[in-house]
Amino acid sequence: MHAPDGFVNAPTSIAAGVVAAAGIAVCLRKAREELDDRTAPLAGLVAVYVFAAQMLNFPVAGGTSGHLLGGTLAAVLVGPFTGALCVSVVLLVQAVLFADGGLTALGLNISTMALATVLIGYPLARFLLRVRIPLAVSSGIAAGVSVVGASLTFVLFYALGGTTEVALGTVTAAMVGVHALIGIGEGLITALTVGAIAATRPDLIHLNRSLAPTPVEV
Amino acid sequence: MRTRNLLIGLLLVSLLFAGVVSFYASGSPDGLEKVSEDHGISAQAEDHALDDSPLADYGVKGVENPRLSGGLAGIVGVGVTFVLASTVIALTRFRRGPRSRAHE
Numbered sequence: 564m565h566a567p568d569g570f571v572n573a574p575t576s577i578a579a580g581v582v583a584a585a586g587i588a589v590c591l592r593k594a595r596e597e598l599d600d601r602t603a604p605l606a607g608l609v610a611v612y613v614f615a616a617q618m619l620n621f622p623v624a625g626g627t628s629g630h631l632l633g634g635t636l637a638a639v640l641v642g643p644f645t646g647a648l649c650v651s652v653v654l655l656v657q658a659v660l661f662a663d664g665g666l667t668a669l670g671l672n673i674s675t676m677a678l679a680t681v682l683i684g685y686p687l688a689r690f691l692l693r694v695r696i697p698l699a700v701s702s703g704i705a706a707g708v709s710v711v712g713a714s715l716t717f718v719l720f721y722a723l724g725g726t727t728e729v730a731l732g733t734v735t736a737a738m739v740g741v742h743a744l745i746g747i748g749e750g751l752i753t754a755l756t757v758g759a760i761a762a763t764r765p766d767l768i769h770l771n772r773s774l775a776p777t778p779v780e781v
Numbered sequence: 782m783r784t785r786n787l788l789i790g791l792l793l794v795s796l797l798f799a800g801v802v803s804f805y806a807s808g809s810p811d812g813l814e815k816v817s818e819d820h821g822i823s824a825q826a827e828d829h830a831l832d833d834s835p836l837a838d839y840g841v842k843g844v845e846n847p848r849l850s851g852g853l854a855g856i857v858g859v860g861v862t863f864v865l866a867s868t869v870i871a872l873t874r875f876r877r878g879p880r881s882r883a884h885e
Contacts (some may be wrong), residue, residue, distance in 0.1 A: 594820075598873070603874060605791075610866035615796070619802060620809070622809060656865060661839050663838070733820055738814040741812040743812075775820075
């Protein structure tokens with residue numbers, strides 16, 4: 564879902580940049596409350612895992628592929644603020660090092676793929692876990708929904724200042740349709756990853772810790 | 782499992798994904814690319830300013846073998862992401878005095 568330069572006009576790029584900068588500033592402030600000596604190293608590796616998994620485009624219908632966005636996955640594992648920072652780092656590396664995602668579109672891409680995914684996916688995963696849906700399933704469903712949310716966030720910015728005049732209904736239907744399919748892949752990868760880590764070290768997973776009455780110390 | 786072993790496991794899986802499995806990833810356009818091409822959203826799209834950079838499009842410039850080129854690019858990406866993310870995490874934790882989550 565990496566937008567190149569030129570999909571939205573300059574004012575919209577700047578607006579998205581302001582949204583992204585504000586979001587990252589909040590995350591930088593709040594992330595430290597999520598991290599301790601045991602989970603801080605995990606956060607770096609969650610960013611690495613998201614980067615690596617994003618390289619694995621999987622086919623969906625009709626000559627289209629999708630890849631993990633990873634916002635919900637990262638938020639479940641290391642916390643929403645830290646998770647959004649992890650995905651933002653990945654997007655920065657991709658744009659600067661690999662020419663993937665436009666430089667002027669970086670704010671837009673952080674807004675859709677790092678902020679929107681976490682804002683939608685993390686509260687949803689938390690809610691599903693609270694109503695006793697198992698952690699991996701909760702995470703997977705939330706991650707899938709967050710992909711559709713991210714695609715709608717893109718549509719929102721396109722509506723504000725797209726450089727082309729495509730009917731919004733058309734854009735919305737097409738984006739939601741294909742990203743519902745990609746969301747299934749996102750959900751499966753997220754559920755498998757969270758499930759694997761939960762099977763070995765459930766105490767390290769942020770969402771488990773945040774819902775536990777007392778932190779589990781091992 | 783010890784925390785250290787889990788972290789090493791995550792790193793190894795990431796290196797495997799980025800360095801080896803990525804070669805088998807789908808080359809089809811992703812959701813946004815496809816929708817943009819199909820419906821004309823991309824009419825004004827511009828080339829990336831860094832299209833000529835040594836690692837552009839997940840390949841190492843000058844390495845002809847696609848498997849090697851993509852794999853090396855992926856491994857470099859893993860390393861850079863690790864260093865940058867760890868630095869950002871460290872900065873958030875040590876910005877104001879010693880770390881603590883006790884007051885939360």
